Amino acid sequence: MGGAPLWLVLLAFIGMLGPLVFFHELGHYLIGRWFGVGAEIFSIGFGREIVGWTDRRGTRWKVAWLPLGGYVKFVGDMNPASAPANPNEVPEALRSQSFHCKPVWQRFLIVLAGPMTNFLLAILIFAAFFSFVGSPLTNVVGAVQPNSAAAQAGIRKGDQLLSVAGRSTPTFDDIFNTVALRPNEKVDVLVRRGGEEQSFAVTLGTAPVKDGNRTFQRGLLGVAPDLQLREPVSPLKALPMAVEYTWRLTTTIVDGLVQLVRGRLPAEQLGGPLKIAQVAGEGASQGMLPFVGLVAMISINLGFINLLPVPMLDGGHLLFYAIEAVRRRPVSPRTLDWAFRGGLAALLALFLFTTFNDLGSFGLWDRLERLIG
CATH class of the missing domain: 2.30.42.10 (PDZ domain)
Structure with missing residues (x-):
């Protein structure tokens, strides 16, 4: 994986993605608590729990073995994707804390808070850079x-x-x-x-x-x-400059997607977790400042991707809440179920495609071809 040693790649990947996922889920959690929603699980990673504890509110905070994301499971969620459980299965005493019993505008803001926290983190990092390093x-x-x-x-x-x-x-x-x-x-x-x-x-x-x-x-x-x-600027100037800078980087991501759809960029340039790990290792090998700058860039990408209107992602939930607000009634459970299935299939397909690209960029397919040939 590039020039960085494997141990540094692994440490950098976990050291970058772990905090980004934590802040993303913390955004959901804090706004949820603000609106009185109970949280059953706050997980960094998926799968089997490695370490965890339960706080006095009954929330299980844990770190799981697969560090490719995280989730907050609120009261009333059927699964980590926030699919609504049958209301009759939620005890009467907990319905006031149930996520899906809250008004649609509150659910919208709780979901929106995750991606927005990623953008906020990037803004704060850039503002610190502009204040101490220069604009x-x-x-x-x-x-x-x-x-x-x-x-x-x-x-x-x-x-x-x-x-x-x-x-x-x-x-x-x-x-x-x-x-x-x-x-x-x-x-x-x-x-x-x-x-x-x-x-x-x-x-x-x-x-x-x-x-x-x-x-x-x-x-x-x-x-x-x-x-x-x-040259360095004052914190009062650095913050709005960081907001503008983050916005411009976000529009660059949109521009890249447009060029990709138009066929002017090859799909092979799409990278997945393995490529992110490689880039994280290379950033860490260059020093703390380049690594922290990379964290800000990945945070923007994480926030943007989660806003895409794909079921299973935050943007998919926001789309359904917007539809609910217009129709004055929720989307049917059957429709949600099929949408989540389709969203999961799309995300798995994207994961496999980008992993295939990553392995190709590392030369695996060329080596296999020479070995077979």
């Missing part, structure tokens, strides 16, 4: 690579890159992420130079990116930021 919020060109796409188009040092391919680029991260998804594409680059805005038609270059035994192409503009503009 990356600059789009001023510090250097132009000779013979690059930028140089051939006429972009110069000192230019401020306002947008690329119609996407606003207030930071070099935005510039990199937008360009990387568009190898060999012809795009418009809006530049501010000497107080005036100019538009350049740029045919982006391409550069190979090696991912294990696979090589992908990413777009290349050929510019570097002016690092002299990077």
